Amino acid sequence: MDFILPILAIAAAVFLFVALFRASRTYLEFRGERLITCPENHKPAAVRVAAGKVALEAAVGSEQLRLSACSRWPEKQGCGQECLAQIEDSPKACLVSTIVNRWYEGRSCAYCHKPFAEIHWHDHPPALVDRERKTVQWNEIPVDKLQEVMGTHLPVCWNCHIAESFRREHPELVVDRPATSSRLSILH
Numbered sequence: 001m002d003f004i005l006p007i008l009a010i011a012a013a014v015f016l017f018v019a020l021f022r023a024s025r026t027y028l029e030f031r032g033e034r035l036i037t038c039p040e041n042h043k044p045a046a047v048r049v050a051a052g053k054v055a056l057e058a059a060v061g062s063e064q065l066r067l068s069a070c071s072r073w074p075e076k077q078g079c080g081q082e083c084l085a086q087i088e089d090s091p092k093a094c095l096v097s098t099i100v101n102r103w104y105e106g107r108s109c110a111y112c113h114k115p116f117a118e119i120h121w122h123d124h125p126p127a128l129v130d131r132e133r134k135t136v137q138w139n140e141i142p143v144d145k146l147q148e149v150m151g152t153h154l155p156v157c158w159n160c161h162i163a164e165s166f167r168r169e170h171p172e173l174v175v176d177r178p179a180t181s182s183r184l185s186i187l188h
């Protein structure tokens, strides 16, 4: 009977490995903020999946997708969460980070015209500029307004956002050279 204990230990290790693998895969797949079209009013809404809880359920193979946050809550908190079908269909496509990264693809900065190559979100996040030429950062924009803003704003690189913010906040310290008058030609 000496062989039973090692077999049980191996079975437990395999079970634990599979559970951890399922949990971490589910967590990575469903974490993060997402933009969906609310089936109730057909307008964009920002949601988050309860990724931690769903991951724990996935560990034992009985996960059920549900939300932990929605921009329409608490008003619509009792909704049927039908938008989860959109997330199940394409979990990555509705991620806010995917949508924003795609918006920069193949585009250039409205000020310096430098194309956006690899984006460094952690230290040099790019920004946007509105029609009044005010640059804004993504964290100032509510996620449910993302698509609206993408249609009205232009992309701006981090360097130009910092320079323009300084120019706006400290006009007395900025001396414009004549050549800079054409900088914003793309916005006219």
Ligand SMILES: [Zn+2]
Pocket: 109, 110, 111, 112, 113, 114, 156, 157, 158, 159, 160, 161
């Ligand atoms: Zn630029």
